Amino acid sequence: MEIAELMASPLNLAVIVKLEPDFSEGSVSYNSDGTLNRAETKSILGPHSAIASAAAFYAKVKYGAVISVATMGPPIADSALQQAQLISDADSLHLYSDRIFSGADTLATAEVLKTGIKKMEGTGKMDIVFSGHRASDGETGQTGPQTAWKLGYTFLGNVICYDVDIEKRILTAKRLITLQGTPDVIEEIEAPLPVFITVDPSYRSVFNTVSLRLASVKYQKEAEQRAQNYKNYLKIFNAQQLEVDPKFVGLPGSPTIVYKVERIPKARASRRAEVIDGLDQQQLRRVAEKIHEIVGRVVNQ
């Protein structure tokens, strides 16, 4: 009876992901001045988006959750959805794609994502939304929490693990809090659903019973099949279909603009280096002596 009830109303989850430059060897290309060569760099599902997808998969295995993955981006961003489906065994994929979305800052991006998730809610109440810690290109870490606030969901950042009490509809999570000059803290927190989670880079799913591990294998197989035919699960929405107000998305809906981009001027040299030839063993001996001298001196103090 209880199980039947749960089957009838499983957890509804959404994962927000992003297509990002691939920083791995062979994919990334840097200009000679150390900056990223965007034209030559390939794109993939962002690493933090991948972790968010894995966090959602945990609830699929443990609670039989239904998962939707969403992204805002150009048509090619559907590849990020496919990769996220492979990780999460998502039941549906949503791409919000419209030329008027481009150039959006975090607030205008959050507006699109909020509208998309509200639209998903039409098919059943949303319980948990996951997003990555931050994108590896933009790195603001703002879009997740801003989407959460617009949705009116409780926001929990830096989550390293979580569990849900389905009956009470309460989520408990552990969060990692690192602040300048203070020891790191792991905080245990509870919040009623719905909740918006950004996962900490250190998040790991643990399937610690045989039945969970078996379920995990089963869903992984399903995910592989689904991802091969990901287009069957894909819905694409433009601005009109999403019913967003054009004034609140893209460039018109962005409070901020990029005013200029410049090379960071070289700071005045703060130290004057003695330059040593790396092939000169005599010189390296002196360096070794110097290191021993300093480290030894500190030891004696």
Added chain:
Amino acid sequence: MAASTTVPDPRTPVRENSTNSANESEGSYRHLYVVVEHDDSNLIPVTLEMLGEARRLMDIFNARYSSTEKVVAIVLGVNIKKLCEELVYYGADAVICVENPNLRYPINLIDTKVISQVARDKVCASKVSPEYSEEFKKPRYMFFSADNVGRHLSSTVLAELESGLASDINKLVIEDLEIKHEHKTKGQLARYEKTLEMYRPDFSGFLWTTILCLDNRNPAIQREYHPQACSIIPGVFAPLQRDPARTGIIVDFSPELDQADKSVKVLNRQITKSPVDFDSHKAVISFGRGIKDSPEDNIKLIVELANELNAEIGVSLPISKRPYSVREPVSSLYMNSDRVIGTSGRKVAPAVYVAIGVSGAMQHIAGMKESGFVIAINADANSPIKDECDIFIRGRMEEVLPVLIEELKKQKQVMEVHK
């Protein structure tokens, strides 16, 4: 200020209107609000750094615009009266003190509500300064800290206040700007006064992006965007000297909370030790993209050197993105964000710092510049790290490290014999 060079063109009444409306809104946005971070009443250093920068900016602002706008600190917590006084000594003109048992630990939901209430509160603003209280709507500028708490809090507060936010800022300037923007000004030149230029280093550490938060003057999408807000990288700005002679006012604020706000509960808090421990090592060795020719072998050499010096190992930011395929567990052990030294990681100050194949992007330098003695090993004689080290060993790490390790070992034996 010098007279405006943007005399409205009579042929474009649209722009004239929008300029007027901007001037009307001028009185609605006042002061610089700084959101304070503390850990159970112990101030996080970035709070004082933000106050220092806020004070410097607003002193210039007030002199330049003949105004008396304030630096206002917002503090949430329990037993925070003493802390409020400290904030005055460090540069705040006014401190808004929100003492409430539900605010003991940072919880995003409740903190966002309270800070947004404070930011919109006319009574608070009138106590801060009666001068501008009539038309006060929201702060002109707002600072948060770009850390684990402030990053999220700034995002949600600005989503609530519906304005712009720039993250990870390390330079700020207030300027009058002539802006021509397709959307903001409908392609017309418009003057934006008292605009906060927010400088943000990108992930490479080589590019600086200036972000502005601007009202939409374009009549089709007209909107006011205030406060102009940002999160500030810890460890960048200098705090002021503590000065107990400095005076300021402390304003108590009682937030309006409902039952739902209290439904998020902290159950437990436990101090945890990162497996990476820079603070208790006298030497820190970091490596960067210079390992690229043979990543795995080079990391091996670096680990050997670290063992020799009993050093902790750090990395530059790009390494945490695992740009090279290296076998597990080497990659998970060393190429991770826990080890990043710099503005997006940890700040270290060991007696000896050895930077191997690290180019020396500003972001990285900010995390190690307080080190005692700095040695850099780099094949590129022009890399910026050269200006930040005491000894620059020019050469390929594949060649330098084996010799250096051998020398260190030899000398250690000699030292042990002498003992």
